[in-house]
Amino acid sequence: MIDKFTTDRKAKLILDGKTIELPIVEGSEGEKAIDIRRLRAETGYITIDSGYMNTGSCASDITFLDGEKGVLQYRGYAIEDLAANCSFIEVAYLLIHGRLPNRDELRNFSELLGLFALIHEDMVHFFDRFPAGASPMSILSSMVNCLCNFYPEMNENPMGNIDMMAARLLSKVRTIAAFSYKKSLGSPLVYPRHDLSYCANFLNMMFDSPVKPYEINATLVRALNQLLILHGDHEQNCSTATVRMVGSAKVNLYASISAGINALWGPLHGGANQAVMEMLEEIHASGGNYRKYIERAKDPNDPFRLVGFGHRVYKTFDPRSRIIKKACDDVLEAMGINSDPLLELAKEIEEVVLRDDYFVERNLYPNVDFYSGIIYRAMGIPVNMFTVMFALGRLPGWIAHWIEMWNDPNGRISRPRQVYVGPKRRKFVPLGER
């Protein structure tokens, strides 16, 4: 795809007295890049970019984000418009197909989600074999990985029926997530219902019980839709880049997404939503002196970081965090919670941090994870399931990227290079002489 965006302009690099011309690529929103694909072949040099701070691994037409201006768009639509007007399933369709569905397409896709919501009964027994207290993220990634054994047809012709492939994953991952929660409680499983929407179905599977029927609350369903939409995609973040990298070896979609789930688990990435809640709980339990924690976060000799702040790409407000902060108030009101001490604490921390020179100089603003946990908690979702919720939301983005990667005519197996700094060739010493 990248070749379509190569301009006539060239960058000049002078190396060892020789001038090398490198093509300049320009994206549809004016993002500029220097194409170095031929650099090593022509000069023997590679580029070094630890953490890929400055490396474009592909061209993509899925998500645009401008970290300086705080802009996020899926397939050209502003995140604010999508969160205010769409269901998560419409947005999933948009991410995967590149356009919003019409009524018929949405109905058909929703039908498929209903049809594929069950998981093979043999898989249900797997849950019994995880030890008590097993992390729901490890359960999720294991279960998703083994879907390829139960639904192998997708391995043979992955692009044969994209709707079926996407609906299967979206629907089954939701069921696996809810079942893993019920199993962790030792409660009977609640099976998916065909008459419920995607998010209502999930909440019902999580909270319905034979002894206490769950009443579906429209405000919570709306908030969950919003949260999942906001997490839908975020271009080349760590987990999505992982899905693309693993998939570039031509491994099946399930295994690629299972790898993405594991990347998301980390506290610097999706695991931050759980870490934020644990941090707020700890600050609250220790008397609410958050200033002490802010000071610790600023101390270069202390590894502690104020979780929920900072972002590799955003150097201003994360547009998702603004929407989530507003949704917090709606959800708490719907749940009849007059005030939540952790929400108050979070708001106070944000206010202080935004005026603190350390955070201002480094452009550290609240990110998507800072407020999302407060909503999940109010919905009754346990803290150790927060990152699973992130995974549910990110799933359409992972699927869309995997499809894009698979179909990219410029696609190659991902294989970064390195600069070797170990010992030079040494004389081998046999075991008896060492």
Ligand code: CMC
């Ligand atoms: N608290 C205190 N200092 C921070 C923080 C923080 N949360 N985040 C960054 N810094 C400092 C960091 O110490 C460094 O300071 P200095 O220049 O003096 O060495 C500077 O800001 C730049 O940070 P960095 O680690 O080089 O930036 P990065 O782009 O490599 O890391 C990040 C981005 C998100 C991993 C990081 O900001 C962080 O650890 N934040 C806390 C974890 C978090 O909230 N993660 C969720 C990210 S959003 C959702 C997602 O991606 O899944």
